[in-house]
C-alpha cells in the first residue's frame with residue numbers, strides 16, 4: 687500500500703495532475719473489514735492530501751460513530767485521487783485513468799464490505815441504479831457485499847437527507863455481521879479486476895509507460911470555454927495559474943499523428 691500511495695502522489699496519468707495541490711491516495715487500516723469509497727478530493731483534501739477532512743468529512747466522522755466504526759478501523763479511498771478543478775464532476779477518462787489504483791487498493795485490503803459514497807462511487811458497483819432507490823441497501827457484487835450510501839455532502843446541502851443518511855448508517859453493523867459469515871472473494875477475482883482496469887487505462891492514457899499526461903479528448907476541449915482576453919492579461923501568482931486551455935489544445939495538435947484519440951469514451 688505504501689508503494690501504491692507513492693505512485694498516486696506522483697501520478698501524472700490524467701489532466702487532474704496539472705491542477706491538484708496534493709493527490710489523495712486514501713488512508714486507514716489496510717486490513718479493514720469496511721472500505722469506504724468517495725468521489726474525489728475537495729478543497730481541503732487537496733490541500734492536506736488526506737480524504738474526507740473538510741465539512742463532508744466531519745459529517746462522515748459522525749456517521750462512522752453511528753455505525754460503531756472509527757476512522758482508524760476502516761479504509762477510506764476515492765474514485766479519483768486528485769481534485770477536479772472547482773469541484774466539477776470527474777470525467778470518464780479521468781475515472782478510467784485512476785481506476786487501477788482503486789482496484790489495487792481493493793485487492794490489497796480485500797474488505798468484507800464496500801460502502802460507496804455518492805453517485806460516482808456507486809456507479810462502479812451498481813451500474814444503472816439510482817441512489818434515491820438503493821441507498822442504505824446491500825448487494826453482492828463479484829462475491830463481495832456492497833452498500834450504497836448517499837454522499838455525506840448531500841446531507842449538508844439538504845437537511846432532510848441528513849437523517850436519512852444517519853438511519854442508513856445505523857444499518858451498517860448488521861451488514862457487517864452478515865458479511866462476516868461470508869468468505870471473501872478469492873484473490874484471483876481481484877487480480878482480474880486490476881488487469882481489466884489497467885487495460886481500460888491504457889485505452890485512455892497516452893504513453894502509460896512513460897507516465898505522460900493524457901491528451902485532451904475532443905469532448906473535454908469542447909467543454910472548456912475560451913477565457914476572455916482580460917483574464918489572460920491579469921497577472922497572477924505563478925503557482926495559482928492553471929494551464930490555459932489554448933495551450934493545451936495546441937499541444938494536442940502538435941502531436942500530429944502521434945496524438946492518440948480517446949475513442950474509448952466517444953463510443
Ligand code: URA
Pocket residue numbers: 710724725726727728731736737738739740742743764804
Ligand atoms: N468528498 C469526497 O468524495 N471525497 C473526499 O475525500 C472528500 C470529499
Ligand code: SF4
Pocket residue numbers: 694697698699700701702703709766767768780783784
Ligand atoms: Fe491523479 Fe488519478 Fe489522475 Fe493520477 S490518474 S493524476 S492519481 S486523478
